[in-house]
Amino acid sequence: MAEHAFLFFTCQYQSKQATVIFAHLMEKNVLDQIREATSHILKEQGIEVSAGDVLVSTTRKDFEGDLTVVIFPFVKAMKKSPPEVGEWLGAALQSHLDSIAGYNVVQGFLNLTLSSRAWFDLLVAIKENPHYGTSPRKDQKALIEFCSPNTNKPLHLGHIRNILLGWSCSRILHAAGWDVVKIQIINDRGIAICKSMLAWKLYGEGETPESSGTKGDFLVGKYYVLFNDKLTLEYDAWQESVEGRSIHEEKAEAKPAKEFFNDFKNTYFNSYSELGKQAREMLIAWEKDDPEVRSLWTMMNGWVYQGFDETFAALGVRFDQLYYESETWVEGKEQVLKGLQQGIFVKKEDGSIWVDLTDRKMDEKILLRSDGTAVYITQDIGTAMQRYRDHHADAMVYVVGDEQNYHFKVLFEILKKLGEPYADALFHLSYGMVELPSGKMKGREGTIVEADDLMRDVISEARAVALEKGEIATLTEVEQTDAFRKIGLAALKFFMLKINPQKRMVFDPSASVDLQGQTGPYVQNAYVRIKSVLRKAEEDQINVYATYTDLADSERQLLQLLAIYPEVISKAAREYDPSGVANFCYDMAKNYHRFYHDLKILGADTEDARNFRLNLSASVAQVLAHAMDLLGIEMPEKM
């Protein structure tokens, strides 16, 4: 074994110059070492800069060095030129930290070159810790709500973005040290589900998922669509009727008939429609616990849940707890009435209850209808309280599309007014709408992309491509099917998660099954290559560490990326944004592919190089698999 490695295993650090204040840094990762040391050194000069404010990044490719400290921020206080400050700080850091072998200064940038010792430490740290990159448990709990569907139709493309975001964020928060509880609220009551129920009752002839061989959520969705079709027929006929014509003449003013009836549809449904009347009666019967309606409701929702469960399982997600709107809306009403008594809300003459938020630059918002029934926001007030009672979480996150930004602003403000203790711990993780290249998804135009169909498509595309490759033939049929699934889903998930959540997203189904370039399968391929090499290497040799000082650029870049992984996770957690993790995975895979192409691993010139590269490869594989898991993506062993 080489001398350097021997030193590492037998001795603790024995820096000639390291002072006592830096001793405690040696167990931290290099990035933190640099940050904290810089902070200490500046403090000795009377300059207060917290470690967190020291900006350290990987050095750009075209400059020499591994990590770069941006020193502009300290220049003013030092009253020296940027290069002078850089030289001074570089010298100080090098003398205090064993991990730093050299430095150079370009303008206001201090480029640090890490010692081979530091790189060995990194590889050992990764090897010894399967959870490298994660933070210690912090004894804080985060509640994260996502998906939250209505029970009247199947999950679609929009839900997929929501679910992937929610799932990935919960993995990331967990990795950052939080305890995480994944929940969803099922919107299982209301007029929408009554529409499906009524259509089934009128036209269904007893059809069930079993009798028709249809997945439950699709069957219920079929009746929801049918209801709307029948309603349209009814409405069209009514427009020609005596009543319809006279209403038009009475209220249309100057509007042409077509435009008028378009705008009038809601009013028609609520005041004139026979189908509408029956649906509303059903809702009222439901609220009165009518046994027949309730049992129909239970049966049809049951079908939907079974369908959803299949979709969740296919996507690889689970929830820890479900809340049902049917069980929470009553509490919402009670809380509103309580707020009224406390004088926080006001009652208008017609009996409706409102909150006035004009002092917060928002509007008035209705909380209970004049007939005393609940509106959408009513239940959210109740569920927030319930959740806090159940979990006492330190953070509560709602993953909901950005069309509800205002809704959540209002909700959080109301909870603040009510003096809820967790009001400042609420966060709306808002994401942009998913559109198709042809524009928005429209149910009427049949352009809705169902979650199940999409998954099926990406998996069958993965199958078609994989079968052309040949490598896959070494797998059994069961293993093959598993690989196709992992590859297809990786394509889909990576495609959606690499985009910053707040951005609106154009989703091209044919591009999402792309398996080349900046994609999930590209990352998987890097992993599979490593696994293939490791299988061919002798096991005991992988465990040997040796001195290897002559790092190639491609090796250095991989090490740099490995070093910043903990940072990538904590940033993603701080910002509730998985896209940084996805981009990190891609960077890592890309650099590995280059490394793999440029250098021989098993056939390296020296034993040192061979062992180092095997270790480096193993570390890359471990971190890649870990990071992809944070995105909810599984790695195949072969593909």
Next chain:
RNA sequence: GGCUGCGUAGCUCAACUGGAUAGAGCACUUGACUACGAAUCAAGAGGUUGAAGGUUCGAAUCCUUCCGCGGUCACCA
């Protein structure tokens, strides 16, 4: 119209939150398999960061005004 978000290569996205010469992929052109896995690599071309001002050592990022595209302003959810 009020409030709010977004405009970066033909297309889809980055840019460490104010830092180095704005980077990737797709598509296009051209090269590399008798190589540890070619789902790979390398090279080329592609930009007035929607526009104009401003703030400073330094702006895609912050401020102002326009232009364009969404969302939202229901006794819907």
